[in-house]
Amino acid sequence: MMFQSLYLKCAELNVCLQFPENWYITDTKIASLFQACSGNINVKIQFFETDSIPEIIGKLIFKDEVQCVFQSLKNICCYCGNYTIAESVDEIRKKTLYCRQIRLSEKQNHIAEVLCSSNVGKKHTVRSLLVWGGLPHILADFRRVILHSSFLAYKGKAILFTAPSGTGKSTQAELWRVHRPGAEIVNGDRSVLSCDGGQPYAHGIPLCGTSGITKNRSMPVRAIIVLRQGPENRIRRLGAREAFTMLFSECSVALWSREDTGTVTDLLTGIISSVPVYLYACRPDASAVDDLEAALALAQGG
Helix, strand or coil: CCEEEEEEEECCEEEEEEEECCCEECCHHHHHHCECCCCCCCEEEEEEEECCCCCCCCEEEEECCCEEEEECCCEEEEEEECCCCCCCHHHHHHHEEEEEEEEHHHHHHCEEEEEEEHHHCCEECHHHHHHHCCHHHHHHHCCEEEEEEEEEEECCEEEEEECCCCCCHHHHHHHHHHHCCCCEEEECCEEEEEEECCEEEEECCCCCCCCCCECCCEEEEEEEEEEEECCCCEEEECCHHHHHHHHHCCEECCCCCHHHHHHHHHHHHHHHHHCCEEEEEECCCHHHHHHHHHHHHHHCCC
16 A cells, blocks of 8 residues: 655644545645654654454543544554444454554654545545544644634733533633734634643634634633623633633543643643633623723733
8 A cells, every 4th residue: 555645834833644645634735734744753653554444452541422442562542433331342343434443553753544444435524534643642742732712812822712512712812912013813713731830821723613714823811711701891810710610621631641731730720820821701792892801901011
């Protein structure tokens, strides 16, 4: 089998996606925005087509409706498909679309292999390949985490609006873009958080939601805003425990990995101690921009 390679920059990491030459990427614009050089690879994800998903070996350590994770002495294998909680091992294997294997001896080399059923087809997006490759788990190895948020760039810093889907993250980011010259939406649905040297950063990511907006930018975080809808604008700064609970619920974490959960917990704790996190119940109009900007200026001295 012959392969082709796609090199991407994701949250300041160089990622190599290697997949069969008869596959092709449909979202070429996103691929070009995040294109990286072929040197200094931090992560390599290899995709293979197979007519037979590997036999399940090892102990079941995690199971939900979309993945079943098994660990043996040599590997961690994530079988991904559409499952019911009560299905047997044989039924899991039959319904698996792809299986991601991480050799424990290779874990620190950041190499993952993804064995895909021939039913997955030939057309793929950057998003699907990164998700199949276990992007949240990969990012946790480098002390990074995906936050479900609209990423707004304003005056050289990031303001992140986070909330469950349908709350109005994209609406608030768009209000800033319209009413504040120079405000720019970097991603309408996702950002990656890091905290290197005590400075929290937000990074663009080659995944986007219905807004279709994503850019390859990184910048310091000014504030994180937990949004709620309300009849009037009310804002308050959250304490550390409350902020952690709300942010963790909006993070993409490989819950099967105790190590990843601990890493993300430490990362969020550091971020919360360095930048303010606010709960903001607000209206979907320009007054929400005015009131939030005034509150940030007051809290941060202008």
